[in-house]
Amino acid sequence: MPLRVTFVAAARSAPLLAERFEDDRPLDQAGWDEVQRVAGDLLPLAAAELRYCSPTPRSRATGDALGYAPLVQPALRDCGMGRWRGLTLGEAMAREPQAVDAWLADPRSTPHGGESLLEFISRVGGWLDTRPADDGGRIVAVAEPAVIRAALVYALKAPPTSYWNIDVRPLSMTSVTGRAGRWNLRFDGAGAQPSRT
Numbered sequence: 727m728p729l730r731v732t733f734v735a736a737a738r739s740a741p742l743l744a745e746r747f748e749d750d751r752p753l754d755q756a757g758w759d760e761v762q763r764v765a766g767d768l769l770p771l772a773a774a775e776l777r778y779c780s781p782t783p784r785s786r787a788t789g790d791a792l793g794y795a796p797l798v799q800p801a802l803r804d805c806g807m808g809r810w811r812g813l814t815l816g817e818a819m820a821r822e823p824q825a826v827d828a829w830l831a832d833p834r835s836t837p838h839g840g841e842s843l844l845e846f847i848s849r850v851g852g853w854l855d856t857r858p859a860d861d862g863g864r865i866v867a868v869a870e871p872a873v874i875r876a877a878l879v880y881a882l883k884a885p886p887t888s889y890w891n892i893d894v895r896p897l898s899m900t901s902v903t904g905r906a907g908r909w910n911l912r913f914d915g916a917g918a919q920p921s922r923t
Contacts, residue, residue, distance in 0.1 A: 728903045729857055730912070731865045732771055733874045734792070736785040737761050738896040746814055747807035749870075752783040757896075761791045764897050768792050771866040771899075776857070778802065779868040788897070789868035796868055801853035804870050808840030833886035844886050846872075851880030855906035874900055881909035 737757035739749070753761070771777075772793045779789040779796035781803050789796035810818045818838070819826045825837035833843040841849075854877055857865055869877075871894035879889050881902045894900070901912040 727863050729859045729865065729905055730863060730901055730903045731854065731857060731867060731877075732774070732899055732901040733877060734768060734771065734788070734866060734868045735871050735874055735894050735896050735898045735900075736780065736782065736788045736868055739784050746812050747818070748804050748811045750783060753787045757784065757788075758791070760897055761788055765792055768897070768899070774864040774866040776865045777867075778865065780804070780870050780873055782870055785868045785870060792868070794866060794868065796866075799853060799867070801849055802867060802869050802873050804872050805843065805846040805876075806841035808836070808838035810838040810840070830890070833889070843889060847876045847879050847886055847889065850876040854880060854902070854909070859905055871896070877902070878911065882911060 737753055737760045738745075739751045739754050739757050769792060774794075777789065777794040777796045778799045779785045779794070779802070781798045781800055785802075786796070786798065807813075813821075815826070822837065828835045828837050829843075833847075836842045850873055874894045875889050875892040878884075878892055878900065879886060881904075899914075901914060902909045903912050904910050
């Protein structure tokens with residue numbers, strides 16, 4: 727039986743443009759409200775045999791609020807951003823525009839002194855490949871959107887630069903099925919109705 731890993735993106739604690747590298751802020755009230763709105767749809771995932779989360783406060787809080795009681799996994803931490811930790815992309819660009827350009831263009835670059843995109847994808851992929859298939863067929867992992875993007879690039883064996891083309895929305899679900907080295911992206915159920923804003 728193939729292993730099924732369902733990633734749930736942590737609720738957001740800030741508007742998109744205010745997202746910070748390696749953001750350790752807890753959920754704000756808007757994030758808690760979002761979790762409560764979708765809890766009914768995500769609660770069935772609590773039946774997974776294994777439940778994990780990223781070490782960020784908002785990933786842990788999202789998992790706890792959904793009733794998962796997840797085990798923190800250090801390998802699911804966000805990309806190590808060195809001296810850019812805590813900055814927004816705009817702030818990093820204002821301080822070091824050429825370094826940011828190099829980082830966005832080359833998945834092996836580490837102008838911030840942290841982890842390269844390639845290293846990040848490999849770390850998250852290594853976690854995915856070492857999930858214990860004999861302990862159960864279903865796993866849920868609450869993680870930061872960046873971690874889920876890295877897992878998808880790894881699972882699909884896509885070029886690392888495709889990381890920038892994947893949009894993971896807060897509290898969205900994405901599943902992969904298979905086993906180490908052989909993963910498939912899986913879409914379940916009817917899509918959500920478009921919101922009118």
